Amino acid sequence: MVLVSLPEMDKDKPSPALGFIKAYIEQHGFTVKTIDGNQIGDIDSIHLTISQYEYKYLGISVFSYEQVDFALELGEEYENVIYGGSGVHKDWPHGDYIVGEGELALLEYLRGNKYYPGINGRAQVQIPDLAILPPPDYSDLNHSAYTSAVISGSRGCVRACTFCDVASIWPKYRFLGGERIAQHMHAVSTQTGFKSIGFSDSLVNGSMNIADLAAGVYILNIETNNGSLTQKVIKQ
Numbered sequence: 001m002v003l004v005s006l007p008e009m010d011k012d013k014p015s016p017a018l019g020f021i022k023a024y025i026e027q028h029g030f031t032v033k034t035i036d037g038n039q040i041g042d043i044d045s046i047h048l049t050i051s052q053y054e055y056k057y058l059g060i061s062v063f064s065y066e067q068v069d070f071a072l073e074l075g076e077e078y079e080n081v082i083y084g085g086s087g088v089h090k091d092w093p094h095g096d097y098i099v100g101e102g103e104l105a106l107l108e109y110l111r112g113n114k115y116y117p118g119i120n121g122r123a124q125v126q127i128p129d130l131a132i133l134p135p136p137d138y139s140d141l142n143h144s145a146y147t148s149a150v151i152s153g154s155r156g157c158v159r160a161c162t163f164c165d166v167a168s169i170w171p172k173y174r175f176l177g178g179e180r181i182a183q184h185m186h187a188v189s190t191q192t193g194f195k196s197i198g199f200s201d202s203l204v205n206g207s208m209n210i211a212d213l214a215a216g217v218y219i220l221n222i223e224t225n226n227g228s229l230t231q232k233v234i235k236q
């Protein structure tokens with residue numbers, strides 16, 4: 001499949017959704033080509049880039065409700081299009097869609113099971129254990145366009161602020177252990193060459209044991225500026 005992100009996102013780091021989905025789906029035998037629509041910018045150029053690939057399904061990653069109009073304008077020219085991301089809502093007006101976490105639902109969709117939870121209005125289920133997720137894969141993206149890449153140490157939040165929609169996206173809070181987070185940091189840093197890794201977590205310190213993370217970074221011997229990353233993690 002081809003999976004495309006949309007403009008109007010941060011320009012200093014790639015869309016984590018593309019990296020998460022590509023890594024998980026390819027682990028199960030499918031090929032995912034990711035297109036960085038956020039860097040491409042205009043809709044005609046995104047169409048042109050999509051046209052360069054052969055694929056069965058086109059996935060459109062809708063990070064925000066502010067991207068809904070652009071997503072629908074882009075997708076209306078295609079058949080076999082599936083939308084996903086935080087900007088997608090129930091009763092989506094075009095194609096197929098996934099509400100909630102995309103990894104498990106998209107894998108089942110590609111296997112031909114369109115009745116899996118989260119697809120086309122069915123109630124979503126969350127991934128019970130984030131440890132099944134590999135590090136995000138940013139190998140398709142132009143690394144020179146960014147200064148850092150993104151991983152996730154958790155999904156959801158331990159708080160319940162009334163103005164916040166995080167609980168509607170991830171009702172249950174789940175987290176990786178510090179050593180596993182360090183492994184993801186190491187994998188992404190090795191793949192992209194970035195020495196700066198950001199977190200997409202809603203709340204980074206929801207339960208993270210920072211000493212575990214520091215130990216994991218140290219054990220993996222990430223080559224930073226004289227170990228400054230390890231020192232910085234320990235200080236924080």
Ligand code: SF4
Pocket residue numbers: 157158159160161164165166202203
């Ligand atoms: S993500 Fe932030 S605003 Fe939302 S519930 Fe958690 S602490 Fe509150």
